[in-house]
Amino acid sequence: MSIATHLRILTAMAQNTSPQNEDTNMNCHVDSTVLSRRAPMDGASFRSIMRSMVAGVTVVTTEHEGSPHGMTATAFSSVSADPAMVLIVLNRSTRTHPLVMASGHFVINLLSESQIGLGQRFAGKLDNQFDGVPYRLTERGAPVLEGVAASLECETVREIDMGTHTIFVGQVVSGHGSDALPLIYHEGSYKAVSTLDILAE
Numbered sequence: 492m493s494i495a496t497h498l499r500i501l502t503a504m505a506q507n508t509s510p511q512n513e514d515t516n517m518n519c520h521v522d523s524t525v526l527s528r529r530a531p532m533d534g535a536s537f538r539s540i541m542r543s544m545v546a547g548v549t550v551v552t553t554e555h556e557g558s559p560h561g562m563t564a565t566a567f568s569s570v571s572a573d574p575a576m577v578l579i580v581l582n583r584s585t586r587t588h589p590l591v592m593a594s595g596h597f598v599i600n601l602l603s604e605s606q607i608g609l610g611q612r613f614a615g616k617l618d619n620q621f622d623g624v625p626y627r628l629t630e631r632g633a634p635v636l637e638g639v640a641a642s643l644e645c646e647t648v649r650e651i652d653m654g655t656h657t658i659f660v661g662q663v664v665s666g667h668g669s670d671a672l673p674l675i676y677h678e679g680s681y682k683a684v685s686t687l688d689i690l691a692e
């Protein structure tokens with residue numbers, strides 16, 4: 492099969508055009524293979540360049556069989572406003588990955604600049620992740636952390652495997668924003684945003 496044909500098939504899969512999913516809008520687990528005529532950049536160079544990128548720090552939370560779970564994640568993006576959709580990218584080696592896959596829902600908690608401790612906490616492998624952490628539960632039982640700059644509650648509508656990770660596309664069903672300044676991550680460090688003065692000419 493030619494690469495072009497293979498790509499057309501993968502695109503159709505990624506667009507979720509199977510009759511079952513057209514009818515039900517249920518989750519679709521797409522197992523995609525990255526195909527390109529050119530070899531990918533080596534991982535070390537890629538990681539080095541990615542350190543220059545700036546990202547908001549989130550804690551992605553979910554709930555499965557009565558237990559809440561969360562992990563620090565910067566791989567988050569808005570996808571569409573109408574319908575409201577976002578995506579997160581989770582390594583399949585994380586504990587969170589199978590839980591999000593099983594639950595079909597997640598909350599993106601954008602940390603505020605005073606919440607570095609939560610960023611560090613949820614990047615670790617604690618068993619008692621939520622001890623002493625104030626939060627409320629959504630209707631479906633996923634934690635919304637108190638004091639976050641913003642939160643988005645999502646229902647998973649697509650799952651796409653890419654390399655070592657899975658892209659979870661979520662339809663946003665509720666959320667909140669605030670004036671709190673967000674925590675950001677840059678060059679391997681947690682940082683705060685600052686407003687630049689516009690110099691008068």
Ligand SMILES: Cc1cc2nc3c(=O)[nH]c(=O)nc-3n(C[C@H](O)[C@H](O)[C@H](O)COP(=O)(O)O)c2cc1C
Binds near residue numbers: 588610
């Ligand atoms: C600033 C920061 C951002 C991270 N972003 C992601 C991410 O977007 N996706 C991911 O899979 N892991 C990410 N990680 C790594 C996870 O937080 C880490 O593997 C965590 O231990 C996973 O927890 P779990 O095994 O309980 O799910 C990030 C870590 C840090 C410190």
